[in-house]
Amino acid sequence: MSNNIVFHNQYISKKQKSQRNKQKSCILWFTGLSASGKSTIANELEKILFEDGYSTYLLDGDNIRFGLNKDLGFDNKSRVENIRRIGEVAKLLIDAGLICLSAFISPFEEDRDNIRSLVEKDEFVEIFIDTPLDICENRDPKGLYKKARNGEIAFFTGISSPYENPKNPELHIETKSKSVQESALEIKNYLKENGYLNA
Amino acid sequence: MSNNIVFHNQYISKKQKSQRNKQKSCILWFTGLSASGKSTIANELEKILFEDGYSTYLLDGDNIRFGLNKDLGFDNKSRVENIRRIGEVAKLLIDAGLICLSAFISPFEEDRDNIRSLVEKDEFVEIFIDTPLDICENRDPKGLYKKARNGEIAFFTGISSPYENPKNPELHIETKSKSVQESALEIKNYLKENGYLNA
Numbered sequence: 001m002s003n004n005i006v007f008h009n010q011y012i013s014k015k016q017k018s019q020r021n022k023q024k025s026c027i028l029w030f031t032g033l034s035a036s037g038k039s040t041i042a043n044e045l046e047k048i049l050f051e052d053g054y055s056t057y058l059l060d061g062d063n064i065r066f067g068l069n070k071d072l073g074f075d076n077k078s079r080v081e082n083i084r085r086i087g088e089v090a091k092l093l094i095d096a097g098l099i100c101l102s103a104f105i106s107p108f109e110e111d112r113d114n115i116r117s118l119v120e121k122d123e124f125v126e127i128f129i130d131t132p133l134d135i136c137e138n139r140d141p142k143g144l145y146k147k148a149r150n151g152e153i154a155f156f157t158g159i160s161s162p163y164e165n166p167k168n169p170e171l172h173i174e175t176k177s178k179s180v181q182e183s184a185l186e187i188k189n190y191l192k193e194n195g196y197l198n199a
Numbered sequence: 200m201s202n203n204i205v206f207h208n209q210y211i212s213k214k215q216k217s218q219r220n221k222q223k224s225c226i227l228w229f230t231g232l233s234a235s236g237k238s239t240i241a242n243e244l245e246k247i248l249f250e251d252g253y254s255t256y257l258l259d260g261d262n263i264r265f266g267l268n269k270d271l272g273f274d275n276k277s278r279v280e281n282i283r284r285i286g287e288v289a290k291l292l293i294d295a296g297l298i299c300l301s302a303f304i305s306p307f308e309e310d311r312d313n314i315r316s317l318v319e320k321d322e323f324v325e326i327f328i329d330t331p332l333d334i335c336e337n338r339d340p341k342g343l344y345k346k347a348r349n350g351e352i353a354f355f356t357g358i359s360s361p362y363e364n365p366k367n368p369e370l371h372i373e374t375k376s377k378s379v380q381e382s383a384l385e386i387k388n389y390l391k392e393n394g395y396l397n398a
Contacts, residue, residue: 044210095256
């Protein structure tokens, strides 16, 4: 980074923006296997929060790949850079006073911890969407598991590449015994009880 | 880009988010020489818009360089990638229903036009902060012009690298005869008259 850079103070702070949105801005980091339900639950939660008047934005592995990260492949270096950029964008969204939902497989603890360390202590809410592999593989909405089993996709999480379970996630959602709406409401309750909503 | 990507529909649309913010989300792209007043005017405008109840976010060349784009240098390829990423982030902010202000020298027409083509027709508002070079060089708040004149900085816009004036900017602010507040209010009036505010 050049030494020719000086920080500008922005007049309107994160706190002012968050407060006006009656929330504490943060990133809700959904992690879990492909087809575990991350995006579906995140979408449902966003809908609920929006209807309650909160200001949110949903970052999604699928749509960010078409824009900001379209220059990146799927090799190891790209994977790290992919998550790094998403974390930086999430940080900007927090700074904008929004509750940022993000739904990425993000299988590696190190990558997730890097995002956590990027923001303030209570700004990172890790949500483990825990769906057994056999259920995910049965759903297989995009046929990816089948392709992975056939060797058409290399390094596919759960099949040919590991998924590291979060050790201390803020929320551990076992979807086996819960509907999408129940899962979303469980997260909403956490946010309410921990001062992220009605702030 | 992989074929293994499927677009997810997000439940809450840009339009819904914008409407609730009583605005039409867009990017206000401030361009001009170093020390021309881009950031100062953008900051002032953000303050005014916030006080009027609008939802905004300011992207700034100085602070984005510490985060998302900290891996980039100042060579030609990095410059293009720098602006590309900022454009993609601005697009996400528009999608989040915000008025995004961005203040970057962005000296090349091609780069600015690339951002314009990334978003919808009326989502890009190009604002040329037109301050004569001698005034900018006299201000020189970071001592950059002096360094550039001494050959300590290569490819410095206005000194050793060209600034291409916008040909058809939505707003052309000649700061010579205007205060910061007058400039900011002129932009606000444009936004009001063109349906971006009170929408």
